[in-house]
Amino acid sequence: MCDTMAWKIDKQKCLRCGACVSVCPELALDLREDGLKNDMKKCTLCGICERVCPSRAIEVKK
Ligand code: SF4
Numbered sequence: 001m002c003d004t005m006a007w008k009i010d011k012q013k014c015l016r017c018g019a020c021v022s023v024c025p026e027l028a029l030d031l032r033e034d035g036l037k038n039d040m041k042k043c044t045l046c047g048i049c050e051r052v053c054p055s056r057a058i059e060v061k062k
């Protein structure tokens with residue numbers, strides 16, 4: 001994946017628990033059939049989703 005991307009999800013690691021979706025203050029995340037989606041127009045790169053993920057599937061770079 002591209003290094004300039006500021007929010008990344010590792011689909012292999014995601015457990016589909018929904019924790020990140022429920023804590024995102026911007027309601028940017030959506031758990032769909034084909035995986036977790038982030039609406040980057042809403043995301044502020046706050047990093048909360050990265051911190052709550054039990055499997056460290058999310059990586060946020062400011
Ligand atoms: S970094 Fe913050 S705003 Fe962006 S998806 Fe995660 S919790 Fe939501």
Ligand code: SF4
Pocket residue numbers: 009013014015016017018019020021031036052053054055056057058
């Ligand atoms: S918190 Fe982590 S494991 Fe749970 S749905 Fe989000 S990315 Fe997947």
